[in-house]
Amino acid sequence: MPINKIDRTGASALIPEQVSNQIIQDLPTQSVFLSLAQKLPNMTAQQLRMPVLTGLATAKFLNGDTDKKPTTNLTWDKVVITAEEIAVMVPVPDAVLDDASYDIWGEVYPRITEAFGKVIDQAAFFGTGKPTSWPEGLVKGATDAGNVVQLAKEADGPAVYQAISGEGGVLAKVEELGLAVNGFAGALQLRSKLRGAVDNNGQPIFRSAYSNGVGGRFAYELEGQEIVFPVNGSWDAKQALLLAGDFSYARYAIRQDMTFKIFDQGTITDDEGKVAISAMENDCHILRAVMRLGWALPKPVNAISVRPEVHPCPVAARRQYPWRS
Secondary structure: OOOOOOOOOOOHHHOOOOOOOOOOOOOOOOOHHHHHOEEOOOOOOOEEEEEEEEEOOOOOOOOOOOOOOOOOOOEEEEEEEEOEEEEEEEEEEHHHHHHOOOOHHHHHHHHHHHHHHHHHHHHHHHOOOOOOOOOOOHHHHHHHOOOEEEEEOOOOHHHHHHHHHOOOOHHHHHHOOOOOOOEEEEOOHHHHHHHHOEOOOOOEOOOHHHOOOOOOOOOOEEOOEEEEOOOOOOOOOOOOOEEEEOHHHOEEEEEEEEEEEEEOOOEEEOOOOOEEEEOOOOOEEEEEEEEEEEEEOOOOOOOOOOOOOOOOOOEEEEEEEOOOO
């Protein structure tokens, strides 16, 4: 596998050649999953164990003064969050650093943050590239629990509405578990479906007046909650157009926050163990970025679920049919 590095060609925009000093970049996006899930206190070890209620208490009215008071019990299970490491190294030749009139490292940091967010979102939403200790992705969890609504490609506006908000729709799948939806994540392709959904009179079903757009920003909302559309390249529209759920059940904890360290000595080897870059021989600096975190999806019992026979999964997905090519 070839070793990637920032060379003079790749950094040419940062080396002055009578060009504007303004570097225009997209604002680096962070992890959508981490913005929706609930953060736990930082971990003090590689694993964090938390109790989850699996059996509810019961009670009843007494029949007269001499009726016996009932007894009850509660049961708990434990869920384990295991911190796994995300890392990357970025070699930059010293000559490039010397010739650049901009802070190259300052430009690299947000791009690495964006890359870390993409990796986390892919693993948490779809299970892509996930460590073995992490749960399956949320979309797979919703699928395995039967919390999926298929949408035909030719579906009209009312059908789109019913697939989301109607009886038997995505929201209903979660509500049948006794949970209220408090968050949405979706593919960018969903936005056109929301804009194009009209009723039998040709009026838009999802109106802009339903959103709380601020300063010209249009916020797509459902049931008063904003839909977050990941733009970091993590979302797989073939697997799901929309994911809805009670994201307070998704818990994550950080063992080691993102740290950056620059080395002026050391080597980088390829897959065969051969030295590909030597900081001393190749006159370069190497940036190393590392982060350790884990997440889990506890599934405690719920007192009002109308589907007690279903293993609870607090999310549901909507797919377009056929959803896989």
